[in-house]
Amino acid sequence: xxxxxxxxxxxxxxxxxxxxxxxxxxxxxxxxxxxxxxxxxxxxxxxxxxxxxxxxxxxxxxxxxxxxxxxxxxxxxxxxxxxxxxxxxxxxxxxxxxxxxxxxxxxxxxxxxxxx
Amino acid sequence: xxxxxxxxxxxxxxxxxxxxxxxxxxxxxxxxxxxxxxxxxxxxxxxxxxxxxxxxxxxxxxxxxxxxxxxxxxxxxxxxxxxxxxxxxxxxxxxxxxxxxxxxxxxxxxxxxxx
Numbered sequence: 449x450x451x452x453x454x455x456x457x458x459x460x461x462x463x464x465x466x467x468x469x470x471x472x473x474x475x476x477x478x479x480x481x482x483x484x485x486x487x488x489x490x491x492x493x494x495x496x497x498x499x500x501x502x503x504x505x506x507x508x509x510x511x512x513x514x515x516x517x518x519x520x521x522x523x524x525x526x527x528x529x530x531x532x533x534x535x536x537x538x539x540x541x542x543x544x545x546x547x548x549x550x551x552x553x554x555x556x557x558x559x560x561x562x563x564x
Numbered sequence: 565x566x567x568x569x570x571x572x573x574x575x576x577x578x579x580x581x582x583x584x585x586x587x588x589x590x591x592x593x594x595x596x597x598x599x600x601x602x603x604x605x606x607x608x609x610x611x612x613x614x615x616x617x618x619x620x621x622x623x624x625x626x627x628x629x630x631x632x633x634x635x636x637x638x639x640x641x642x643x644x645x646x647x648x649x650x651x652x653x654x655x656x657x658x659x660x661x662x663x664x665x666x667x668x669x670x671x672x673x674x675x676x677x678x679x
Binding site for chain 1: 596598600605606607608609610613653657666667669670671672
């Protein structure tokens with residue numbers, strides 16, 4: 449149980465385009481979903497927290513107009529990187545909370561974004 | 565200011581022996597702690613957690629110990645297996661501090677278990 453999927457697993461796009469990443473909780477309802485970013489050889493950095501049906505809460509330094517988060521249902525959250533630039537290239541990981549352990553976050557497999 | 569610290573970036577252990585991964589934290593509001601295992605280019609996998617009302621939690625080969633007075637926790641893996649080789653992240657959360665359970669991660673410790 450407590451499986452989280454992400455799609456796509458990797459994406460290459462041109463600078464200036466927008467990219468949407470989906471995060472789904474497959475076998476439980478996620479009251480809260482989180483979006484992280486990981487740079488090479490560094491820890492996970494929380495970008496934003498989203499609750500179903502409400503606006504996401506962004507961490508300091510994260511541009512909410514650039515990283516659009518939609519949490520339309522208890523099993524789906526999306527992250528859209530708008531007008532992507534090479535510096536947005538990174539590994540994006542989502543997690544979902546509300547599974548077997550109430551406070552435990554279960555992570556998706558991640559999405560590798562490369563912006564040319 | 566790093567609230568969760570994993571001071572050993574790497575650890576090498578012989579197969580069959582015990583692996584001990586350490587984690588220190590500074591925020592006394594943290595009341596829930598988790599360990600995750602991560603392979604390159606994959607999302608973290610939840611291993612084990614512990615609430616601040618306990619000092620030990622065991623699940624198979626994995627045991628987490630919490631010393632609240634020292635603000636220290638450790639993950640013991642025994643016996644260690646080559647498949648345990650990965651990066652281990654310690655994470656902490658202040659569930660009753662209004663943070664919605666946001667996890668604060670350490671920088672990770674890369675464990676290598678040698679046959």
